[in-house]
Amino acid sequence: MADALVELENGTEIDGWIVHKLLGKGGFGAVYTVQKGDQVHAMKTEVKSDSTKLLKMEVYVMRQLNQAGARHFVTCIDSGIYKDQFSYVVMTMIGVSLQDVRKMCVGQKFSLGTAIYVGIQSLEAIEEMHNVGYLHRDIKPSNYALGKDDLNKIYLLDFGMCRKDIKPSNYALGKDDLNKIYLLDFGMCRKYLDEQAQPRLPRVSVGFRGTVRYAPLSCHIRRETCRKDDMESWLYQQIEITRGALPWRSIDDRNEVAMYKERCRYGINLQEMMGGCPREYIEILRYIDSIRYYDIPNYKKIYKLLEQAIKNLKLKLHPLDWFHFPALQPNKKP
Structure with a gap:
């Protein structure tokens, strides 16, 4: 929607913040580098409209995560x-998205050690979000990001579709911690707990939310989503970053994708989907499929299975794959 874009010129002052550079723009807004004194951060904008209130949700969720001390999320500086x-x-600056890093790799996939490292960190981000009462509902690689100066950290992004959407593009490398992964973009979040901290009663029918490639089966059949659905999207992401692609990657029709996902639970289709993946991924799939709407997921069970894969395959986690790309390395001051 062109009328929803916020376009700011370099040097524009917004409540004390000086706009320096456009970082990117989408359907409802744009992101800029801004500065106030010696502070340099990212500013995300959204046109003030009754129909676009995703940013309000993002700010609310971000502040709750910050108050809870969540480790895989950017800090809200001002709003x-x-x-x-x-x-x-x-918000604090982060680095390149997990999706972009994956595409830099040979075969568009990570080494097994890095893939499992990413899996653990990205699931930790989802668990942190669930612990404050929200579903992300759009988990994907482009909503995760790496740290900018310490590439060991991964961040989860994009909270606009949260329900109090999971895929590689929702993750990015952090600015100050390149070993950490951050989860971003809360525009689709939804609160799933009521005032008594119990799961809300499921609605009879809901609209499709998220991204077709990574969407859980519940989304395809218009069923209310729960914590297990973020985890199902996480597993699709995990398979993709491990083997380079999902079997339904070239299918556009939403219903055909749903049928493909159903078939991939069994037999030769399961083998096709899991080709090149540790056998523990199948156990994780079986466990996630067994979770019901009101169940509290056993995240530790999945972490243990991933750690078991590391041990069984004698994998080395470090150095992580992205440390081999000079363009991603931080510029250290002398």
Whole structure:
């Protein structure tokens, strides 16, 4: 929607923040590098409209995660409404998305050691979000990010579809910790707990949310999503970053993708989907499929299976794959 874009020129001042550079833009807004004094951060903007209130959800969820001490999320620095024209949030900078890093690798896949490292960190981010009462609902690689200066950390992004959407593009490398992974983008989040901290009663029918490639089966059949569904999307992401592609990657029709996902639970189709993956992934799939709407997932069970794969295959986690790409290395000051 072109009328929903917020376009700011370099040097524009927004409540004390000076705009320096456009980092990217999408259907409902844009992200800029901004500075106030010696602070340099990212500003995400969204036109003020009754129909677009994703940023309000992102700010709310981000603050709750920050208050809970969650490790795989950016910090909310500032937020507000500028001259009744657009909303904005200022947050700490992160690096390149997990999706972009994956595409740099041979075969568009990580080594097994790095893939499992990513799996553990990205699931930790989902668990942290669930612990504060939200579903992400759009888990994917482009909503995860790596740290900018310490590539060992991975962040989860994009909270706009949260329910209090999981795929590689929702993850990115952090700015100050390249070993850490961050989860981003909360625009699709939804609170799943009621005032008594119990799961809300499921709605009879719901609209499709998320990204078709990584969407759980519940989304395809318009069933209310729960914690297990974020984990199912996480597993599709995990398979993709391990073997390079999902079997239904070239299918556009949503119903055909759903049928393919159903078939991949059994027999030769299961073998096709899991080709090149540790056998523990099949156990993880079976466990996730067994979780029911009101169940509290046993995250530790999945971590143990991933650690078991590391041991059985005698894998080395470090150095992580992205440390081999000079363009991603931090510029260290002398």
